[in-house]
Each structure stands twice: as structure tokens, then as C-alpha cells.
Amino acid sequence: MKLGGRNAVVRELLPFASTSATVIIGANVEHVGRWGKPPIASFVASLDSSYAKYVARVAQQKAPGDVALLSRMLHELLLTFYQATSQIPQRVVYYRGGASQDQYFGVLQAEMKALRKAFKLLSADCKPRVTFIAVNKRHHLRAFPMNSSGENNVEPGTIIDAGVVDAHGFDFYLYGHKNDQGTTTPCHYTVLHDESALSAEDVHRLTFHLGFTLGRSTRSTSLVAPVYLARLAARRARCYMREVSDGPFKSKFDLAGPHDGIRNCMFFI
Incomplete structure (x- = not known):
């Protein structure tokens, strides 16, 4: 990664990026796949106003919705943000991947509680x-342009927020990337909680622009960079997970973290 973690910067993400201390957090839970292995919870948080430089924390999630574990990880991220910027966060935009729609309510309750606890631990x-x-x-939604000029895929930046979305909620489908082969799949975003009263245009614009801030890609990505990076951090953590024997019929797993010298770098890229 160049420039301390920034390969590219998108200008004018949102007006509040320059007027208040805003943290973008990406969260994901990676299920390892092998029976008996606990899932890996991963979080990343932005460290600058360009939302291109992130720091990550990963841990084994031995129980779903472990508020104590989640709040400790989130507190470490917020503390790192404070040390890097000398600012206490005034706004948090939290992107949560790895949850199905029937899990949204439980995830929202547990992780909002963990966030509140992390805020109190910070200050x-x-x-x-x-x-x-x-x-x-x-999901199974696919769309095609009505007036295509040789290409049947939808152009990046296209928003679908009517007809196939919840009439009583705030959700939308975003085509964030260009697909050279096959049918492009949009990403579904659902705003579960909003204390900033952001307009739909602001949420759409921020979400689309965050697809351009992934340092390992020269083009926009289908997922927002924070969730993409959280997935990469969780998959990297698999390399640190080792099996500890606990008898002939039971195993325990220990997750060793990265060296302290690279802990606050984007080592997982």
C-alpha cells in the first residue's frame, strides 16, 4: 500500500467529512466452515477523512452477539482513531456484512449495545x-437496462430504490462495479438505524464512493470497502488460528493475533 495506506482518494465524499469527525466502520462475521471452529468477528475503522486508510481487529466469537467482546474490539478501533486524529468521533457510519435479513434485528440490538459501551469506554x-x-x-435480484447499447449489464452507480424494495423501510440496491463477464449482481443495503437523519442521496453517494477506496483494486468494487476489508481481515485471521488438542474427541482453537508492529497497519491486504 502506498502513501501510508492510501492508493486512491475520492474527493467530496460528503460535506460532513470535513466538518465533523466521522468514522466509517465495517463489520463482518466469517464462518470458518469446519465443524467445531468458532466464527471470526472482524471490524475495520477508517483513520482519515478520505476513508481510504483503515485499521482492523479480529477475534474468535465464541457466542453470537457477545457484547463484551464486540465492545472491546470497537473500543480499540475508536481509541486508535482518537490517537491518529486527536478527535473524538462525532458521527459513525456502520456497515454490517455477513448477516441475513432474518438476523438483522438481533444483530442491530447486540452491536448497537456494544457500540454504546465502546463509546463510554473511550470517553x-x-x-x-x-x-x-x-x-x-x-439475493436473487437481477436487472437489465431497457435501452442498452450492446451491453446488457447495468452501469455502475445505478440505484434501484423503488418497486422491489420495502415500502415501509429504507433500503436500496446499488450497482457499484462493472462486470466484464456474466451478469452484474447489485448489493442490497438496508438502513436499520439512523441518528444523523441522512438523506437518501447522501447515503447513496457515500456508499457508491466507498467502492472506489479499496487499495488493492484500480476499479470500483461491488461491496463498500469497509465490509470488503473486514472480510479480508477475517480470512487472514484463519492463518493465525491453530488447533489445540483437548482430548481425543474435542478440540479447542486459539487465534493468535498479528505482531504489535503491524497491528495498526493494513497488513491483511
């Missing part, structure tokens, strides 16, 4: 406004 004056957005690519 009694830390009371940022939180926007909580669920991210899902596991």
Missing part, C-alpha cells in the same frame, strides 16, 4: 450519532 463525552447499514449480496 464520557463520546456520544456520536450512529447510522447502521446492513449489507447483503445473497
